[in-house]
Amino acid sequence: MSFSVLSDIDHVAIAVRSLEEGIETYRTLLEREPEVEIVEEQGVRVAAFPLEHGRVELLEPLDEDSPVAAFLERHGEGLHHVAFRTGDADEALDRAARSGLEPLNDAARPGAGGYRIGFLHPNDLHGVLVEMAQPPGGNGGSDGDV
Numbered sequence: 001m002s003f004s005v006l007s008d009i010d011h012v013a014i015a016v017r018s019l020e021e022g023i024e025t026y027r028t029l030l031e032r033e034p035e036v037e038i039v040e041e042q043g044v045r046v047a048a049f050p051l052e053h054g055r056v057e058l059l060e061p062l063d064e065d066s067p068v069a070a071f072l073e074r075h076g077e078g079l080h081h082v083a084f085r086t087g088d089a090d091e092a093l094d095r096a097a098r099s100g101l102e103p104l105n106d107a108a109r110p111g112a113g114g115y116r117i118g119f120l121h122p123n124d125l126h127g128v129l130v131e132m133a134q135p136p137g138g139n140g141g142s143d144g145d146v
């Protein structure tokens, strides 16, 4: 198995208009507290609820220029992307491109929590925006636990 294989669900991300309201709802559902972080590079404030495997992230746009603001405008609140864990986001992007899937990024870039991330276009993936997420240290191999 190659190091860049997509080994697990890293997180699912949900676009919300109000992070406070989203936190209240998902705190009720998941019965735990999130960690809140601002990710300037993605133009979002993120609330991450850890799960046994992976996590649920709520995304609130920082301003009108945020891609998530555009998403909310077009689709309303809902599933924004699914992130798969990989040991090498750059190689995973290259491999996807060679397989005919359209990357949204030429190269991986910084994400929340020290990750390196890259996205694939939803048109090629039945309407789902896919993120390839390389955790700090590149823990994309077989053990899966973070």
Ligand code: CO
Residues within 6 Å of the ligand: 011, 013, 057, 081, 083, 131
């Ligand atoms: Co993500």
